[in-house]
Amino acid sequence: MAQEDVFKKLVAHCKEYGFVFQSSEIYDGLSAVYDYAQMGVELKNNIKKYWWDSMVLLHENVVGIDSAIFMHPTIWKASGHVDAFNDPLIDNKDSKKRYRADVLIEDLMAKFEAKIDKEVEKAKKKFGESFDEEQFRATNPRVKANQEKMDAVHKRFVEALDKNDLEELKQIIIDNEIACPISGTKNWTDVRQFNLMFSTEMGSTADGSSKIYLRPETAQGIFVNYLNVQKTGRMKIPFGIAQIGKAFRNEIVARQFIFRMREFEQMELQFFVRPGEEMKWFEKWKETRMSWHKALGFSEDKYRFHDHDKLAHYANAATDVEFKFPFGFKEVEGIHSRTDFDLSQHQEFSGKKIQYFDPELNKSYVPYVVETSIGVDRMFLQVMSEAYTEEKIEKEDGKVDERVVLKLPAALAPIKLAVMPLTKKDGLPEKAREIINDLKFDFNCQYDEKDSIGKRYRRQDAIGTPFCVTVDHQSLEDNTVTIRYRDTMAQERVAIDKLYDIMKKEVSMKELFKKMK
Numbered sequence: 001m002a003q004e005d006v007f008k009k010l011v012a013h014c015k016e017y018g019f020v021f022q023s024s025e026i027y028d029g030l031s032a033v034y035d036y037a038q039m040g041v042e043l044k045n046n047i048k049k050y051w052w053d054s055m056v057l058l059h060e061n062v063v064g065i066d067s068a069i070f071m072h073p074t075i076w077k078a079s080g081h082v083d084a085f086n087d088p089l090i091d092n093k094d095s096k097k098r099y100r101a102d103v104l105i106e107d108l109m110a111k112f113e114a115k116i117d118k119e120v121e122k123a124k125k126k127f128g129e130s131f132d133e134e135q136f137r138a139t140n141p142r143v144k145a146n147q148e149k150m151d152a153v154h155k156r157f158v159e160a161l162d163k164n165d166l167e168e169l170k171q172i173i174i175d176n177e178i179a180c181p182i183s184g185t186k187n188w189t190d191v192r193q194f195n196l197m198f199s200t201e202m203g204s205t206a207d208g209s210s211k212i213y214l215r216p217e218t219a220q221g222i223f224v225n226y227l228n229v230q231k232t233g234r235m236k237i238p239f240g241i242a243q244i245g246k247a248f249r250n251e252i253v254a255r256q257f258i259f260r261m262r263e264f265e266q267m268e269l270q271f272f273v274r275p276g277e278e279m280k281w282f283e284k285w286k287e288t289r290m291s292w293h294k295a296l297g298f299s300e301d302k303y304r305f306h307d308h309d310k311l312a313h314y315a316n317a318a319t320d321v322e323f324k325f326p327f328g329f330k331e332v333e334g335i336h337s338r339t340d341f342d343l344s345q346h347q348e349f350s351g352k353k354i355q356y357f358d359p360e361l362n363k364s365y366v367p368y369v370v371e372t373s374i375g376v377d378r379m380f381l382q383v384m385s386e387a388y389t390e391e392k393i394e395k396e397d398g399k400v401d402e403r404v405v406l407k408l409p410a411a412l413a414p415i416k417l418a419v420m421p422l423t424k425k426d427g428l429p430e431k432a433r434e435i436i437n438d439l440k441f442d443f444n445c446q447y448d449e450k451d452s453i454g455k456r457y458r459r460q461d462a463i464g465t466p467f468c469v470t471v472d473h474q475s476l477e478d479n480t481v482t483i484r485y486r487d488t489m490a491q492e493r494v495a496i497d498k499l500y501d502i503m504k505k506e507v508s509m510k511e512l513f514k515k516m517k
């Protein structure tokens with residue numbers, strides 16, 4: 001199946017099974033804003049818990065906060081967002097569609113890369129064991145030609161970004177004959193800068209209202225609380241502050257479902273270190289974060305690091321964790337070495353001394369910062385894209401059945417256990433309820449008595465429930481049930497009092513943490 005079709009099906013599945021709804025749908029929706037539904041909110045909360053516990057419980061020197069979305073407007077002046085949180089936009093005059101100029105160019109480079117990968121894959125199949133990829137890439141004329149084209153675009157692109165040269169960005173688009181995917185024409189406007197922050201007024205006009213911003217990142221809430229947390233928590237450098245919260249960006253192009261939203265959620269860690277030690281910590285956090293992703297057990301080849309072409313004004317090193325979505329490799333998380341930029345700026349703009357006295361060095365300094373910043377929604381999409389599976393099942397009578405199953409890591413699944421009485425009578429529903437009442441304090445359970453058992457299994461597969469338990473007449477006699485495992489569909493008879501242990505082992509986040517380095 002083409003990857004675009006997989007993505008369309010995934011989006012439809014998210015709606016049909018109560019994971020994600022378009023915001024304000026009965027009013028025809030609000031562009032790039034989404035609501036998490038009854039299943040989605042459980043999965044989202046589990047993702048947040050997986051991140052929070054891995055940061056705050058597993059690291060003695062990391063604490064969390066929850067700062068307000070509204071902040072003093074000068075914070076955004078100090079951080080550089082008022083002047084520089086811009087994206088370069090370009091319009092196609094025929095379709096009237098708006099694009100990010102940098103994204104159009106990045107997509108072009110991704111096309112060259114895809115062509116190269118295709119050649120490499122073909123050759124790998126052809127030559128088998130004896131294939132030397134490095135030599136092939138260096139000598140194959142088609143690969144070399146595409147690589148040269150890609151390098152040439154890349155060089156111009158990086159230079160244009162460095163110089164903030166908007167005319168050159170447009171020229172790259174024109175020279176490479178990039179066309180609008182909607183109109184198919186190359187009739188482009190000039191490139192302009194567009195600030196992504198939403199603003200609003202605080203206070204009534206009679207009192208004299210002031211313009212404030214909806215935060216475009218959660219990080220600044222951490223920086224402006226650095227002194228408070230360090231002092232009241234008696235934190236010693238190196239230490240980190242973690243936060244999960246909403247962020248808002250008036251994105252120019254927002255067409256990929258929950259990948260790019262105007263209201264989204266971030267999970268950020270700001271880790272404060274000694275000046276000069278930031279590269280060591282940058283490498284350490286790169287490794288830790290990648291192992292957090294990989295502990296979920298998704299295919300290894302779906303992840304890569306992508307170093308930034310242009311460093312943000314505050315960074316001296318930056319990389320993205322990219323995941324292979326159905327629409328290609330895209331950023332899920334950014335890891336940045338932010339130097340002492342933010343704290344120094346707040347020191348200057350607030351007039352308050354923001355320094356740390358290091359007893360070992362016997363001197364004071366403004367700490368350096370390494371940041372890890374991941375979008376909850378992109379992580380949600382990553383998990384859903386990897387979990388969504390269509391399977392053909394051969395039945396005993398030779399017929400082929402199909403099922404859609406979400407192979408979610410059990411610890412993240414919205415519902416852990418579905419309990420199903422075989423019939424609605426003879427005391428079976430009561431027995432099923434007894435099991436739920438016993439387990440519901442530890443696991444999210446669902447009771448289901450409607451339709452055939454087969455249909456009920458399919459419904460649970462579609463929402464990723466790892467365990468189903470069927471209560472039948474034998475259960476009343478010997479306190480055993482049939483447990484059915486989602487991925488293998490294997491079934492076995494087990495004692496009801498063994499259910500807790502069976503499930504605990506599989507659904508505990510501890511099992512994921514044990515896989516982390």
Ligand code: ATP
Pocket residue numbers: 217249251258259260261262264265266331332333334373374375376377378379
């Ligand atoms: P992009 O280049 O895709 O716009 P970014 O580099 O601006 O992303 P960061 O500022 O590094 O993103 O934000 C950290 C993380 O927050 C991203 O890796 C992503 O997971 C998430 N994020 C950023 N913008 C959005 C958005 N509009 N919708 C959903 N998640 C987002």
